[in-house]
Each structure stands twice: as C-alpha cells, then as structure tokens.
C-alpha cells in the first residue's frame with residue numbers, strides 16, 4: 563500500500579472550490595487538497611465541467627464523492643481518473659439531513675458491507691487510490707469496536723486510507739455545524755486504530771490548528787487533515803512544505819500572491835459569461851489574518867469585490883489598504899506562518 567501524504571486540507575462545501583485550491587497551491591505544493599463533496603447523482607446528471615473542472619496546477623487533488631450506489635460511484639471514479647484526479651474519497655462523515663435522507667454520509671457507518679461494496683466497485687472501475695473519510699461513530703453506534711468493525715470490513719475491500727474525524731455525530735438534534743463543535747474530540751481512538759492496524763493508512767482530523775499539533779499527531783498516525791483552520795488562516799500552510807514534507811516552501815510575498823490571484827480572477831471572469839470575479843476573490847478574505855490591516859482588507863474586499871457588481875479594482879484597493887496599515891507586502895509569507 564502506498565503511503566499517504568502526511569498533510570491534507572479537508573473537503574469543505576462552499577470553501578474548498580477551485581479558487582481556494584488554486585490559492586493554497588501558491589502556499590504549499592505538497593499538501594493534498596480535496597474538492598468539496600460532489601454527489602454522484604449530480605455528476606451523472608449535471609454539468610461535469612462545472613462540478614468537477616479544475617486547473618492542473620491544483621494537483622495533487624482528491625475528489626470527494628457522496629453517494630451509496632456502487633454502480634454510480636464506480637462511473638464517477640472512472641470519470642475522476644479520466645479528468646486527472648489523484649484520488650477518490652467517499653464521504654462517510656457528513657451528518658446533514660439532506661445527506662442522511664439520501665442514505666449516505668455518516669449513516670453509512672451502520673452499513674460497512676455497503677461501503678465495502680462501494681469501495682470495491684470504485685477500485686474495479688479505475689486505478690486511483692480509493693479512500694474513505696468517516697467519523698468515530700454516530701448516534702448509538704459509537705464504540706471503538708463499532709469503528710474497528712467498520713474499518714476492517716472496508717479495508718478488506720481495498721480502501722487505501724481511512725481519514726477519521728475524531729468525534730461522533732448526532733443525526734437528531736444537532737446541525738452539521740454543531741456536529742463539528744459539540745461532540746467531544748476523541749483522538750486517542752484514532753491513534754489506537756493505527757496502533758492496532760499498523761498496515762492501514764490512518765489520517766486524523768478534527769480540531770487541529772497548528773503545524774506543531776500536526777507534528778505531534780504524526781508520531782501516532784500516518785497523516786493529518788486540517789479543515790476550518792485552513793480556511794480561517796491560510797498562512798498556516800506557508801511553512802507546511804518545509805516543516806512537514808522536508809521540501810522548499812514556495813514562499814511568495816503578499817504582493818506576489820495578490821497579483822497572482824488578481825490575474826487568475828480576471829482570467830476566470832473572462833473565460834465564461836457566468837463566471838464571477840467575486841468567486842475567484844473570495845478565498846483571499848482570510849489571507850492576511852493576524853497581520854496589520856487585515857480587517858480593513860476584508861472590509862474593502864467584501865464591500866467592493868464580493869458583490870454582484872464587483873469593482874474590477876477591488877483587490878488592488880484592498881491590498882493598498884493592507885499596505886497602508888503597515889503589512890509588509892514584500893516579505894516572504896513564510897515569515898507570517900502561524
């Protein structure tokens with residue numbers, strides 16, 4: 563079994579779109595990136611380029627699928643391979659009502675044999691690694707042994723990595739947001755999984771916010787996935803390549819980052835009539851978090867750049883506000899890594 567990249571950025575709906583991923587690649591070349599969850603049915607019936615299109619510069623990129631039909635998922639996995647994705651991941655962690663109504667997401671943890679069939683079908687359909695993102699459990703199915711049974715069953719079908727969100731979910735009574743905050747984190751159970759199944763690739767996820775914490779977890783598991791902190795503080799990844807992968811950091815300056823994102827937004831807006839510049843600029847919102855002028859930058863970008871009638875000069879104006887507040891625009895961003 564090939565070893566997992568030790569660090570990844572979690573799939574997040576309405577966040578890890580192609581624009582966000584393109585920006586993160588300016589900060590880290592090695593971290594594995596994920597798409598938002600894309601439902602298999604949508605791929606089979608919808609606008610594939612809109613749902614799955616990406617720039618090769620975003621690679622390595624994993625496609626996260628939602629669904630529970632082995633046949634449909636197999637077709638999607640084949641499409642993913644043809645389009646140049648590096649991995650296909652199945653979402654067995656989402657607790658939203660809509661997803662549960664479709665009988666996929668975290669409720670699939672109650673049907674390990676079904677997940678195994680999905681993994682086997684996807685493996686048969688393509689040569690990509692097939693991975694699963696799940697939780698410790700949900701509702702009453704949340705004992706360590708329940709998770710172990712799930713993992714063993716799915717591993718037998720050839721799952722290449724288990725990414726475990728280290729908290730359970732409650733399907734009744736908690737919103738998806740509350741399900742990321744209220745059930746307590748139980749990282750020791752993910753460490754135990756790796757200790758008891760050393761031949762499996764195990765990635766931990768949930769509440770991890772610094773590269774120091776990443777390094778600590780890597781002493782116990784193969785990989786670490788970061789979600790919200792990667793959106794709230796993109797510069798967290800400015801030194802990820804050197805610290806976690808032993809490779810040089812891209813280390814652009816804020817001025818270079820701003821110029822690259824501005825040019826990319828213009829290319830995007832020009833490419834298709836329905837492409838909006840605002841979508842391409844949104845990932846920049848949190849870029850300067852922690853630096854002087856970050857609030858003002860966000861204000862200008864929000865009021866002038868992220869609206870329907872966005873000003874074409876919104877980004878330069880937001881960057882000028884950042885510089886005027888004293889942010890060093892010409893220092894490598896590794897200097898600001900948190």
Ligand SMILES: Cc1cc2nc3c(=O)[nH]c(=O)nc-3n(C[C@H](O)[C@H](O)[C@H](O)COP(=O)(O)O)c2cc1C
Nearest residue numbers: 572573574575598599653727768769770788789790
């Ligand atoms: C806005 C948002 C959207 C998310 N969308 C997805 C998704 O599409 N697929 C998925 O598996 N998890 C999704 N998640 C969960 C994250 O991937 C991750 O498991 C969770 O946020 C815990 O990691 P963290 O504590 O590092 O944020 C989402 C989380 C957030 C905050």
